[in-house]
Amino acid sequence: MAKVGANGRSGGLRPRRLLLCLDGVPHKLIEAARHRGLFDGFGPPSRLLSPFPTMTNVALSAMLGATPPAGYESLYFDRSVRELRGGIRKYLGRRTPDKIPSSYMDDLDYQEPLPFEFLIYVAPESIWRADMGKFRERFRNAPPDRDYFAFLKATDGLLHSQGPARLGVALESLDKILNEIRDHCGSETEIVMFSDHGMNLEENRRVPLKSMLLRRAFQVVIPAFGLCSYVAIYCDEQVIPEVARATVEVEGVDFAVYKDRQAVVVESERGRARIESETEGYRYLVVMGDPLELGLVVEGSKADKKTDKEWFETTASHKYPDAVPNVYKSLFTQRVQHTADILVSLKDGYYYGWSPFGKLVNLAATHGNALQSSSNAFLMSTHRQFPAYVRADEAKVLLRE
Numbered sequence: 001m002a003k004v005g006a007n008g009r010s011g012g013l014r015p016r017r018l019l020l021c022l023d024g025v026p027h028k029l030i031e032a033a034r035h036r037g038l039f040d041g042f043g044p045p046s047r048l049l050s051p052f053p054t055m056t057n058v059a060l061s062a063m064l065g066a067t068p069p070a071g072y073e074s075l076y077f078d079r080s081v082r083e084l085r086g087g088i089r090k091y092l093g094r095r096t097p098d099k100i101p102s103s104y105m106d107d108l109d110y111q112e113p114l115p116f117e118f119l120i121y122v123a124p125e126s127i128w129r130a131d132m133g134k135f136r137e138r139f140r141n142a143p144p145d146r147d148y149f150a151f152l153k154a155t156d157g158l159l160h161s162q163g164p165a166r167l168g169v170a171l172e173s174l175d176k177i178l179n180e181i182r183d184h185c186g187s188e189t190e191i192v193m194f195s196d197h198g199m200n201l202e203e204n205r206r207v208p209l210k211s212m213l214l215r216r217a218f219q220v221v222i223p224a225f226g227l228c229s230y231v232a233i234y235c236d237e238q239v240i241p242e243v244a245r246a247t248v249e250v251e252g253v254d255f256a257v258y259k260d261r262q263a264v265v266v267e268s269e270r271g272r273a274r275i276e277s278e279t280e281g282y283r284y285l286v287v288m289g290d291p292l293e294l295g296l297v298v299e300g301s302k303a304d305k306k307t308d309k310e311w312f313e314t315t316a317s318h319k320y321p322d323a324v325p326n327v328y329k330s331l332f333t334q335r336v337q338h339t340a341d342i343l344v345s346l347k348d349g350y351y352y353g354w355s356p357f358g359k360l361v362n363l364a365a366t367h368g369n370a371l372q373s374s375s376n377a378f379l380m381s382t383h384r385q386f387p388a389y390v391r392a393d394e395a396k397v398l399l400r401e
Contacts, residue, residue, distance in 0.1 A: 014190075015187070015188055015189060015190045015383065016144070016145070016146065016147060016148075016185075016188055016189045016190070017147045017148075017189065017190045017191075017192060018139065018147070018148050018150070018181065018185075018189055018190070018191045018192070019147060019148070019149040019150070019192050019194075019399060019400075020150050020152065020178075020191065020192070020193045020194075021060070021149075021150070021151045021152065021193075021194055021195065021196060022152050022155045022174075022193065022194070022195045023056060023151065023152060023153040023154075023155050023156035023195065023196055024056075024155055024156030024159050024160070024195065024196070024197060024198075024199050024367060025155050025156075025159070025167070025171075025195040025198075025199075025377075025378065026195070026197075026198030026199045026201075026373065026374075026376055026377065026378070027045060027047050027048075027195075027198060027376040027377060027378040028198070028201075028373075028376065029164055029167060029168075029171075029199075029201075030045050030171075030195075030378045030380070031045060031378075032164075032168075033168065033171045033175075036168075038171055038172060038175040039175055039178070039193070039380070041178075041179075041182060041191075041382050042191070042193065042380045042381060042382055043380055043381055043382070043384065043385040043386075044380065044385065045378040045379060045380040046378065046379045046380065046386040046387055046388055046389065046390050047316070047317075047321075047376045047377070047378065047379075047388065047389050047390070048063070048194055048195070048376075048377040048378055048379040048390050048392065048395060049316065049321045049322050049326070049375055049376065049377070049389060049390065049391050049392060050196060050197040050198065050374065050375050050376075050377045050392055051326060051329065051330065051333075051335060051392050051393070052230070052326050052327060052330045052343070052345065052369070052370040052375070053072055053228075053230035053232070053330065053335075053343060053345075053368050053369075053370075054197040054198065054230070054367050054368055054369065054370070054374040054375055055072050055073065055197065055228065055230070055367070055368055056153075056156070056196050056197065057069035057072075057073075057101045057102050057336075058072060058335045058336060059196040059197050059377070059392055060102065060104050060196050061102040061103075061104055061335070062335065062392040062393050062395075063104075063194075063196070063392045063393075063395040063396060063399065064104040064107070064395075064396055064399065064400065065396040065400075066102045066103040066104035067102050067103040067104075068102065068334050068335055068336050068337055069101035069102045069336055069337070070085070070086070070101065070336065070337045070338060071086065071223065071232070071336050071337070071338055072223075072230070072232050072335075072336055072340075073086075073223065073225045073226050073228070074086045074087060074101070074225060075087035075223045075224070075225035075354075076223055076336070076338055077221050077223055077232075077234045077338055077340075078338060079234075079338050084221070084223060087225060107149050108149050108150070108151050109138065109139075109142060109148045109149050109150060110134070110135050110138045110139070110148075110149075110150040110151065111150070111151045111153065112127075112131045112134070112151075112152070112153050112154060113134075116130070116131060116153070116154060120153075120154050120156075120157025120158060120161070121157055121160070121161050121361050124154075124157065124158050124161055124162050124166065125166075127154050127157070128154035128155070128157075128158050128170050129173070131152055131153070131154040132152065132154070132170070132173055132174060132177060135150050135152060135177075136177045136180070136181075138150075139181065140181075140184070144185075144188075152174075154170075155167060155170060155195075156199075158170055159199050159201075159364070159365045160199075160227070160361065160363060160364065160365055160366060161361055161362065161363075161364060162364060163201065163364035163365060164201050164365070178191060178193075182382070190381060190382055190383040190384070191381065191382045192379070192380075192381045192382075192384075192398075192399060193378075193379075193380055193381075194377065194378060194379040194380070194395075194399070195377040195378050196377055197367050197374055197375070197377050198367060198372070198373050198374045198375060198376045198377055199365045199366065199367045199373065199374060200229065200348040200349070200365055200366060200367065200369075200371070200373040200374060201364075201365050201373070202348060202349050202365070203349070203363070203364065204227070204229070204349055204350060204351045204363045204365075204366050205252070205349070205350060205351070206227075206350075206351055206352065206353070206355075207231075207250060207251070207252040207253065207346060207350050207351065207352050208250070209222065209231055209247060209250055209253070209344070209352055210222050210224070212246070212249075212250055213243065213246060213247070216246060218235065218239060218242075218243050218246065219235065219236065219239075220233050220234065220235045220243060221233070221234040221235070222234070222352075224352065224353050224354045224355070225353060225354050226353050226354070227351045227352075227353035227354070227361065227363050227366055228351055228352065228353060228366055228367060228368035229345070229346040229347075229348065229350060229351050229352075229366050229367060229368040229369040229374060230343065230344060230345055230346065230352075230368035230369055230370075231247075231343070231344035231346065231352045232340035232342075232343060232344075233247070233340055233341060233342040233343075233344065234340060234341050235341050235342070237341070240258050240259075240341050240342060241258065241260075241265070243341075243342060244256040244257075244258050244265070244267045244342050245267055247267075247342070247344050248267050248268055248269055249269075251350075252346050252347055252349070252350030253269075253344055253345075253346060253347070253350075254268065254344075254345045254346055254347045254369060254370075254371070255267060255268035255270075255291050255292070255344070255345050255370075256268075256342055256343070256344045256345075257327055257330065257331060257342070257343050257345075258331070258341060258342045258343075259331050259332070259341075260274070262276070262277060262332075263275060263276045263277075264327060264328050264330075264331055264332070266291045266292060266327060267291065268289070268291035268292075270289045270290060270291045270293065271286065271287070271288045271289015271290055271291050272286075272287040272288050272289065272291060273285060273286045273287055273289075273290070273291050273292065274287065275324055275327060275328045277328060277332070278305055280307050280308060281305060281306050281307035281308050281310065281311065282305070282306065282308065282311060282324045282325060282328055283304055283305040284304045284305075284324050285304060286304070292320055292323045292324070292327070293318075293319055293320070294315070294318075294323060294324070297314050297315060297318070306324075308325055311323075311324045311325050312325065312389075312391065316388075316389035317389070318372075319371065319372060320370050320371060320372075320375075321370075321372055321375045321376065321389075322375075322391060323370075326370065326375075327370065329393075330343055331343065345368075345369040345370040345371070346368070346369050347369070347371075348369070348371055348373055351363060351366050351368075379395065379398070384398075386398060
């Protein structure tokens, strides 16, 4: 049996591993595929909890312990020069070092050609078939004595533009490819398949957030690119609380969060709360209402404080998975190099993004917010059974070691 070490090279520690990430495939859809008889050689899929904002580079850098990307998307606000950078230029030409957002991409043995990332919205059928075909060919020609890490990004674009029915067809094709691989490799190769984030599966409409803020004379910068269910806002420090309160008045906004010294303030139409970091845990302090809807979890004056482990155990299956640590870390863990002043989570059914792109694409699904639909990615293996819930920050030991 060919075995490899934790670095993917020869080492005699464990079977060779095919690590396969499917961009944007939610736990819900992989479960549905298994009920149809697909991926029957895998164990039950765990819910892999993507960090908020539930975006690809944010999630994968956390899951793989890699360097944080510059921004939440390819278009981002660079604080050092106070201007927007990146954007559509990322997709022009070839993939150069300046177009690699995080060090996790250095480990990829296969990812789609750069133009595919945009063309999936123009010719989805051709692109996803070409993407899976290229992956199969590259893997069959790879050295059999080391791990192989592939990232299929066409699944995300397919869901955005075509919805779950067309993704189902693509998953049937992938299942056939993986069965071929298992027949060829036998038990000498473990296949670990996972996704970076989930997806809401409904028609979405744009939130007029920036226009409302400008009408109220707020000076803000909001990078608008992908059609996603989160918003990153940059503004002067003295107006942050006022801007956050204004955003939650807009239809489609679920909540907004910002730093207040060493705490995070959560603003919502349901009320206001503070999340404070305590020794080994967090405290959820309600100012008014209950913006994260934790009333059933936080009962009594002493129950608002829990260890990190207790919060995870009590809220992993919550409407906002791992709600308190996840929201706190969105601002106090360096998920990106240029952290927003305010992060906004939109309700399912709403998005914000680049207006011309919104006219080009009929948005059948999207992601980015802190709700279950976008947060619940999946993780499953042909050789191992994982815990029912796994945090992104704790996934590396399962994926790479």
